[in-house]
Amino acid sequence: MFQGFIFDVEGTLVDSVPQNLRSLQDALDRSGYRVPIQTLQLYSGLDGDQTLQLAVPEASPDERRAILKDQGSIYERNYLPSVKPFESVRDVFRILTEQGSRVALATDCKGIAFKRYMALVNADDFIAATACGDDVEYGKPDPRLVGMALRKLGIQGPQAVMVGDTPYDAGAGLEAGTKVAAVLTGGFAEKVLNQAGCFAVARDLKALLPSLLFGESGPKLRQSDWLRSA
Incomplete structure (x- = not known):
């Protein structure tokens, strides 16, 4: 034991995984990046900044920070209540x-x-x-x-x-x-x-x-x- x-x-x-993925996709879309849910699923559970480095390698560090901050707000507002x-x-x-x-x-x-x-x-x-x-x-x-x-x-x-x-x-x-x-x-x-x-x-x-x-x-x-x- x-x-x-x-x-x-x-x-x-x-x-909460579907909600997390959708909130990240929403935040990416608001920043002009279209990333399929299937791609984001590959990195589900990975550190957020590392996820963005893999999913949108062209995004700058400042962009990644802004996207993650936006995701947090979107998640709490639109998705957290359904978990x-x-x-x-x-x-x-x-x-x-x-x-x-x-x-x-x-x-x-x-x-x-x-x-x-x-x-x-x-x-x-x-x-x-x-x-x-x-x-x-x-x-x-x-x-x-x-x-x-x-x-x-x-x-x-x-x-x-x-x-x-x-x-x-x-x-x-x-x-x-x-x-x-x-x-x-x-x-x-x-x-x-x-x-x-x-x-x-x-x-x-x-x-x-x-x-x-x-x-x-x-x-x-x-x-x-x-x-x-x-």
Whole structure:
């Protein structure tokens, strides 16, 4: 049994990926860039500035900052109210903590959105630590969010599992020294998540729970391989 579990939030605990993608597409369109949703989906969960460097390489750093700021406003105004929590999140957290493990969150979301997500999940009594975008400047696959969560939990990387919905969550966890597992609720295929190093992949958190409790053999991790091909 692992001592700690670090969970991503968007796409893992709350159903927000379509809304995030649409708000980014809206912000890009307002800045004169037409980018298909299918392209943005490839970078869902990646640090925002890195996403824009890949999706609109011609945009300047100032343009990227303006687009991301605009996206945040659009998301909070038009899309955040429609976000719902996935089922069984509270039950999964309860079971893990009852088995003696500790739960943390590691997400680059922040401010109003993060507070909204915490209210939706309604599991504060089972969450021992959080590391969010208010704490760390860089998003995943940079490992600093996961590293901060580990430090707050007071455990070492090999004693923990990073649970997310994207290969970027997996990359951050692996760089921080954790095991990694994933759910399919973020729009990435099982094969992609396995190639990113996840020892277990399931349709949602409830289906993933047995692997978190008892472990499961999986492919050897090579997190840099998927990131180079993205």
